[in-house]
Amino acid sequence: MRHWLLLLLPLFFLNCYEAERNCTDFKTGTFEFTYIIDGIEKTGTFVRTKDYNIDYFDNKIDSASIRWINDCEFIQKELHPKNKEEQKAIHFKILSTTEDSYTFEYKLAVKEDFKKQRVEKGIAKKIK
Template identity: 65%
Template sequence: MKIICALFGCLILTSCFNIDRNCADYKTGTFQFNYLEDGIKKTGKFVRTEAYSIDYFDGKIDSSSVRWINDCEFILTNLNPKSNQEKRAIHMKIISTTEDTYTFEYKYAVKESNRPNRVVKGTAKKVD
């Protein structure tokens, strides 16, 4: 019985914790993040304005429009898609922020009925 009460008390204390999100600080700027491609760690960079995001990956440049839902969520739509997969909009959500980084998650904005909607998490660092 004591164990159940202790677990319940921990649950109550941890459920009251609020994650700090100053999303407005990350609406625009230059950002870097690390990602894995074929088991190799790489660094990507992007520049985001209120309306656009310009991505730099492996020497390639790609542009997307940005439509903000609220201060912490936005939709990215590729401006020059080269495949059907690139035509699909991406829903980005800022989960938490620190002084110079933010943690985000993203998934396709529209779920396909025959596939699970995979959610991917990452961290971006503001460099400018």
């Protein structure tokens, strides 16, 4: 019985661990991120203000509105969608932070019927 208790004790401490999240440090600023298209890794930047997000990638500029749910989550919606897919809002959640970067996940804000919800992850580095 004692051996079982010794094996279970570390699990109690692991369950108490929570990743550091200083999300307010990343609500606004200029950020850099990497992404892969057709197997090629590329770098993009975006500028986030309190209400807007402006993306610069592949020689394109996209702008979106932002509505913060709490300090670590927001909904982003394209300002000028070009098709039905771009009209869909995206839910972003900051999972953890470091001094100059954060790990996030994103998915469609509204789950589509009969489709598995796709959740993607990424890392953004604050450069300004």
